[in-house]
Amino acid sequence: MPLGPDALLPLSMRDIGGYLGVWHGAWLAHARRFGDNTGMSRLAWLFAPNGEAISFAIRCVISVGLSLWLAFWLELDNAYWAFINVAILIQPLPGFLVVRGFARLLGTFVAACVAILLVALFAQTFTLFSIAMIAWVAAMVFCASLFQNNLSYGFVLAGYVTVIIGVRVMSGDPGEVFSVAVARALETGLAAVVAAFVSVLLAPSVTARKYLQARIAALKAIGGQYRVLDRSAEELKDEDGNPNTPHPQLHALVEKTLSLEQTRQYARFDAPEFGAYDRLARRLDYELLSIVSAMASLQVYLARLGTRADRAPLKRLDKAAALLESDPSRTEEITAAFDTAYDDVLAEIGAGAEEADRKRSITEWVVISRALDLANRLRAAVTKHGLLLAEQGGGPRPSRRSEFSTARTLGESFKVTIRATAAMSAGAILWATHDQQALSGTMVLLSVLTTLFALMDNPTQGAVGFGIGGLLAGVAAFFVNFVFLPHADSFAMLMLVLSPCVFVAGLAMINPSTALMGRVGLVQFALFVHPANGSRQDFVAFLQSFLGAELAVILALLAFALVLPVDNRRLLKDRLAAIFGELSRGFAEPRERFETRIYSRLLKLPVAADKGEFHVSARQAAFAAVNMGVEARSLIVLADRAGFSRDRRAAIRENLLGIESLFEHGYPAISDVLRAQSRINRLAGDLLGEAVAFKASKRRRYAIRAAVSGELVAAALADYALARENSDENKITLGEADCAT
Secondary structure, eight states: OOOOGGGGSOHHHHHHHHHHHHHHHHHHHHHHHHOGGGTGGGGHHHHSOOHHHHHHHHHHHHHHHHHHHHHHHTTOTTTHHHHHHHHHHOOSSHHHHHHHHHHHHHHHHHHHHHHHHHHHHHTTOHHHHHHHHHHHHHHHHHHHHTOOHHHHHHHHHHHHHHHHHHHHHHTSOGGGHHHHHHHHHHHHHHHHHHHHHHHHHHSTTHHHHHHHHHHHHHHHHHHHHHHHHTSOTTTTTTSSSOTTSOHHHHHHHHHHHHHHHHHHHHHHHHOGGGGGGHHHHHHHHHHHHHHHHHHHHHHHHHHHHGGGSOOHHHHTTHHHHHHHHHOTTOHHHHHHHHHHHHHHHHHHHTTTOHHHHHHOOHHHHHHHHHHHHHHHHHHHHHHHHHHHHTTOOSOSSOOOOOTTOOOOOHHHHHHHHHHHHHHHHHHHHHHHHOOOHHHHHHHHHHHHHHHHHTTSSSHHHHHHHHHHHHHHHHHHHHHIIIIIGGGOOSHHHHHHHHHHHHHHHHHHHTSGGGHHHHHHHHHHHHHHHOOBTTBOOOHHHHHHHHHHHHHHHHHHHHHHHHSSOOOHHHHHHHHHHHHHHHHHHHTTSOHHHHHHHHHHHHHTSGGGSGGGOOOHHHHHHHHHHHHHHHHHHHHHHHHHHHTOOHHHHHHHHHHHHHHHHHHHTSOOOHHHHHHHHHHHHHHHHHHHHHHTTOSSHHHHHHHHHHHHHHHHHHHHHHHHHHHHHTOOTTSSSOOTTTSOO
């Protein structure tokens, strides 16, 4: 009998999960009875955690215990750094943890080499050493800001681990730099191996299962979006959602689709069998992005037309879309339904009737063309989904690097670097001029703060979270250090004391709203408790560590708040400008690359506005840019396939070059956008008039689809202009004064 997904878990963990699941269900029901008035819902992550959170918290405890035991057994000088490394490294997705651990090892190796070099060159003077260290950290922050994910993380590690090693030896004996660097590398390697081993052993294939769940959620969301897509405002007046402002739903759909690629690329690291069909999964991810793009373009277009658009061809896909929304695993039934829908649309329009073709308006052709296109694409996507469910892969060759890691603008990177340099300089001045042990800890934590939180869109919020986590960790560490640890006379007793704090931190780390405080709290808890072989911190050392950490937070907050502070309006403008820059360059790139890069940039917009709230006008303009670029690329390809005259193709390219130049150097005036929209609209009408006169049916189909793409480019231009007209100067939007070039 085949085993289900739960069979991949060890028997003991599966049984524990079952028992805890019963407890969790009963307690959650009890917690809900209290309601929001008691705040119980906000603390559900602590008092009623789900099975996934409990499993992760248990992995945290086991990883910390095993790494500490091995560090004590190996008699490492700073065994507690293994604890700290586990706290930094541990991740809910084992596959992601494996890759991040490898990045941490490489970053630590580079940091060790650089620290040895800096100490060898500048050991005689704190001033020159501080300047060199600040310059190195600034360079690493700049490099980290240009990339994302694990490549960025590697640069971050190379920056602040250099400070950890350098400050440690310069505060003591510079001649020990080599032994300290080797010990640091050993502690990092120990933590990475232990955390990865425990996570993969106790939670095998979790990343692959998460990817499957995310893919099913995306397919369901695509099917559900048809509820808005093919119905008019009157039909939806009693339902949730406003079809005239469809962008929030579309943004959520884009986020679901992009999340697939963020999970897929790590799945094979904790489920090696996934590598056999990784390429097919990647192709499906891009196919779903293409479908979302087509739906977004059509939905915005229909929302503007209202009842003037006949949605009957789209309604033919309703049954298949409903099946997709309810259960994407019924792949054969769904593909047959899309086949039927495709045939029904063709039968309804009387495909091939030249006289009927000539009578249809460009709007009718937009709906017909998109209905056929979506039926075809969704059928293909569901077929690939079925192959993946059957684990029929595309070969063992690994997929190429994901395009979802996009660079920041150089302007953003320079600002991030300047903030980090200012914060590090403030700490270095104090450290180099005052002989206080606490300032060494301040420099270490300051390097962590500047390299990690300076990369965030809101670095002050990250520093505040670090400070709050430090306060909570300080309180917990005080009781552990001076109340419980004096009675711990063995390693078992030590873990009995540490485990509750580690477990709670693990629960916090898997909850999005408390993840930051949970992680930094666990890191600082390890630093404050300082577990070591046969010794404990005295009160003075504990107080110095605590005050040094809080001083680092204060210095970082001052630097982030006073030195080139983040301006949400400006940041939003820069992010939108990056989208338009992709638009102006995107016609020459492969479509797959263009779509994924521009959608990835789109997801960065929400964090730039109103502390995370996303203004409709900015979203509308961004979607307009995406749709404009995608449809313009289709127009070029389809016009060439249709065999339009040379003059007509030259006119198409001239108009599209005009659109590129509009957005190349900033935000064009609304009047210029509307003039371009008018020209593209006339061009689409001319293309349709010429298309229906073609005798060859295949050529006529390509030509009509080219006219449809031209009409949708014009619609996207109009949508962008509408977003600009609806701007409110009191909000973070695309107001004329704010976005002038």
